Amino acid sequence: MKIHASIACLSAILASAPALAGPVSVDSPWLRETAPGAKAGGGYALIRNTGKTEDRLLGGRTSVAASVDVHSMAMDGNIMRMRPVSGGLAISPGGSVALKPGGYHLMLMGLKQPLKRGETVTITLRFAKAGEVPVRFRVEPIDHQLGGGHDQH
Amino acid sequence: MTSTERRPAPRWLRPVLWLAILLLLGGLAAAALWPRDEAAGGYSDAFGGAFELVDQNGRTVTDRSLKGQPFAIFFGFTRCPDICPTTLQRMSRLKRQLGPAGEKLRLVFVSLDPERDSRKLIGDYLSLFPVPITGLTGTPQQLARIIEAYHVYREKVPIEGGDYLIDHTATVFLMDADGRFFGALAHGEADDTSFAKLRRLVGA
Numbered sequence: 497m498k499i500h501a502s503i504a505c506l507s508a509i510l511a512s513a514p515a516l517a518g519p520v521s522v523d524s525p526w527l528r529e530t531a532p533g534a535k536a537g538g539g540y541a542l543i544r545n546t547g548k549t550e551d552r553l554l555g556g557r558t559s560v561a562a563s564v565d566v567h568s569m570a571m572d573g574n575i576m577r578m579r580p581v582s583g584g585l586a587i588s589p590g591g592s593v594a595l596k597p598g599g600y601h602l603m604l605m606g607l608k609q610p611l612k613r614g615e616t617v618t619i620t621l622r623f624a625k626a627g628e629v630p631v632r633f634r635v636e637p638i639d640h641q642l643g644g645g646h647d648q649h
Numbered sequence: 650m651t652s653t654e655r656r657p658a659p660r661w662l663r664p665v666l667w668l669a670i671l672l673l674l675g676g677l678a679a680a681a682l683w684p685r686d687e688a689a690g691g692y693s694d695a696f697g698g699a700f701e702l703v704d705q706n707g708r709t710v711t712d713r714s715l716k717g718q719p720f721a722i723f724f725g726f727t728r729c730p731d732i733c734p735t736t737l738q739r740m741s742r743l744k745r746q747l748g749p750a751g752e753k754l755r756l757v758f759v760s761l762d763p764e765r766d767s768r769k770l771i772g773d774y775l776s777l778f779p780v781p782i783t784g785l786t787g788t789p790q791q792l793a794r795i796i797e798a799y800h801v802y803r804e805k806v807p808i809e810g811g812d813y814l815i816d817h818t819a820t821v822f823l824m825d826a827d828g829r830f831f832g833a834l835a836h837g838e839a840d841d842t843s844f845a846k847l848r849r850l851v852g853a
Contacts, residue, residue, distance in 0.1 A: 569731050574836065603730055638738050
């Protein structure tokens, strides 16, 4: 019974997987615009793992910054603590992880040029299993994905 | 009939009483006039106090020069990729939502990274936001003073490559037009809650 259920479940997952797009997909990637002279930037995306095994986002590389790391942001009382995610950010099989303001983000350090809104920057993300995945990130205004953009009241 | 004057007061009592009254009045006056940030007793005096810093345009800004206008003050650093831009953007949006009443609300950003945040960098950074924000920096000693006054937590966290991050207080402090602590916006607080506090702060 259990085995049958597992097989049914598995075939359902396989059926819904995007055709040969690889087990990892990256949706709505964006970078926050930065000021001239800024040395750090933040990047966000929704990462899905359509594979059968866990994968881990280890980091990335880009021509516009010296390094790209995955960081977490956590509140400790009223104190913000930011840390590199050691060992990579796990994405469970069939699951997804959102990099979004106030949580996980890509930390671009040593920016070589400002991130200007409207521009597109390629970051090659590095996964433990899926390997290198080049992703085109769009540079968005500073208030992107923060909600409340429509000033009612 | 004049029984109260049966025992005349000794000659020395009168100057002693006068002295006592003068001391009492002096004490009351001192208590009333003593700078509030020195009192440090009541909750309303727990945050804020004297400081002297410089803004992104090179102008000296002190606790006294900010008086006359309520302000919302936040501490961060320009390399902070997430919470700082997110919080400053939220403050900008709420100020705009206040409409004309929001014009008297000043937004203040204090850099906790004097080593790397130059005035120019702070100015360029703040120019990304849709409303004017006063950006402040100073010498490490000057910054230590305001950090102490607002009980701000700041800890450098070294990371690979000789770089560092800064863990810091994420609270936005609200100060009234007299420079007294009015309240705070907590990180993650509902917009409606923050908006209601800001409305009371500006008297809208």
